[in-house]
Amino acid sequence: MTTLPLPIRSQADTCTYCPKLCRFSCPVAEGEARETVTPWGLMSLLRLVDDGHVELTAEVGEVFFHCTGCLRCQTWCRHDHDLPTAMRHARRMVVDSGLPTPPALRGMDQAMEQHGCAGGPVPSLASAEVFDAGSAVAYFPGCARRREDPEGVVLVGRLLAEVLGHKVALFEGDDAAPMHCCGGALEQAGYGAAADVWRERLSGALAGYEQVVTECGDIDLPPDGPRVQPLIDVLFQRMTSWMGKTAQSAGGAGNASAGLVALHDGCRTGRKLGLHDATRAVVTAALGHPPADMWLSRDEGLCCGAGDHYPLVAPDGAAVAAGLVLGALEDQGAQTVVTGSVRCAGHMRAHGDGVEVVDVGRFVARSLGIGGE
Ligand code: SF4
Numbered sequence: 001m002t003t004l005p006l007p008i009r010s011q012a013d014t015c016t017y018c019p020k021l022c023r024f025s026c027p028v029a030e031g032e033a034r035e036t037v038t039p040w041g042l043m044s045l046l047r048l049v050d051d052g053h054v055e056l057t058a059e060v061g062e063v064f065f066h067c068t069g070c071l072r073c074q075t076w077c078r079h080d081h082d083l084p085t086a087m088r089h090a091r092r093m094v095v096d097s098g099l100p101t102p103p104a105l106r107g108m109d110q111a112m113e114q115h116g117c118a119g120g121p122v123p124s125l126a127s128a129e130v131f132d133a134g135s136a137v138a139y140f141p142g143c144a145r146r147r148e149d150p151e152g153v154v155l156v157g158r159l160l161a162e163v164l165g166h167k168v169a170l171f172e173g174d175d176a177a178p179m180h181c182c183g184g185a186l187e188q189a190g191y192g193a194a195a196d197v198w199r200e201r202l203s204g205a206l207a208g209y210e211q212v213v214t215e216c217g218d219i220d221l222p223p224d225g226p227r228v229q230p231l232i233d234v235l236f237q238r239m240t241s242w243m244g245k246t247a248q249s250a251g252g253a254g255n256a257s258a259g260l261v262a263l264h265d266g267c268r269t270g271r272k273l274g275l276h277d278a279t280r281a282v283v284t285a286a287l288g289h290p291p292a293d294m295w296l297s298r299d300e301g302l303c304c305g306a307g308d309h310y311p312l313v314a315p316d317g318a319a320v321a322a323g324l325v326l327g328a329l330e331d332q333g334a335q336t337v338v339t340g341s342v343r344c345a346g347h348m349r350a351h352g353d354g355v356e357v358v359d360v361g362r363f364v365a366r367s368l369g370i371g372g373e
């Protein structure tokens with residue numbers, strides 16, 4: 001008898017007998033060049049474990065961490081399968097069974113409690129003048145921006161003040177209980193039960209705000225909570241408030257020397273949140289003309305390998321995935337790539353120096369002369 005939720009079991013059944021129609025689309029399968037980590041391989045293994053034909057050991061469980069959560073396979077799946085949800089459930093089975101996760105992910109539940117971020121300590125920000133703690137609009141950067149790009153947090157704070165016409169509050173919990181992560185990082189690492197508890201706490205802490213602006217693609221608040229809006233969507237909805245200021249300077253003074261600018265669709269902002277058109281409109285406004293699309297774009301856009309802790313689980317595979325994206329951009333002659341994801345920007349920057357990589361928030365800020373770059 002199955003222990004999997006019915007939709008996941010049903011998807012695993014179909015995958016097992018599928019001629020791997022999505023095989024070519026998976027950045028992990030390409031990056032590692034082995035069948036075990038194809039979408040078909042992951043789901044077939046999950047089904048074998050569910051049926052009791054394969055024992056869930058640490059070695060078997062480790063396989064379920066080889067998915068970036070990109071949803072690219074779904075684009076070519078005739079059944080619209082959701083592999084990231086299935087793999088996060090499988091990882092939860094690993095942790096709930098008391099089995100060890102990949103070494104780099106261990107202890108993330110404790111780090112979350114201590115630092116408010118599963119990745120560890122978060123740099124402090126001495127930026128009180130940029131934010132207004134009394135605002136009804138909170139900016140929740142997400143752990144990629146908050147931990148890896150603290151200067152970017154301040155830039156986006158200034159950008160939001162310009163775009164909305166007022167300062168926003170920087171939400172970060174408090175000293176006793178810092179909160180920089182939405183809980184998605186825990187779920188991706190297998191700590192699903194801890195993620196559920198964390199999300200409850202986060203929902204309570206954010207309940208007093210009317211609106212939450214975020215760069216996190218995994219935040220999930222109850223429908224009666226504050227309105228959650230991705231930063232790209234805020235920039236899109238408020239475009240008339242800022243686009244004229246960049247047009248006056250021939251495409252924005254800060255981006256005038258960006259060369260050929262190409263757009264990389266972030267997996268979360270694109271396939272998950274459906275912000276393809278909004279992203280293009282925003283980058284076009286910041287640039288003064290449309291950016292170049294990559295050969296594969298929108299729902300077909302390439303995954304750089306940055307998601308779901310994959311660079312911590314399989315650094316070599318993640319480097320190959322990033323290299324495929326950067327190589328395609330260089331072949332296209334791009335000198336600058338704008339990506340919808342802060343995490344993707346950091347990952348691609350770490351793996352290539354032939355192309356400048358900028359996230360949308362920083363790109364728009366730069367077009368408005370915010371940041372002094
Ligand atoms: S996700 Fe869809 S296309 Fe890919 S192996 Fe499963 S059934 Fe086939």
Ligand code: SF4
Pocket residue numbers: 025026027028029038039042066067068069070071072073074083084303
């Ligand atoms: S979601 Fe992305 S990484 Fe995961 S199996 Fe599908 S294509 Fe591969």
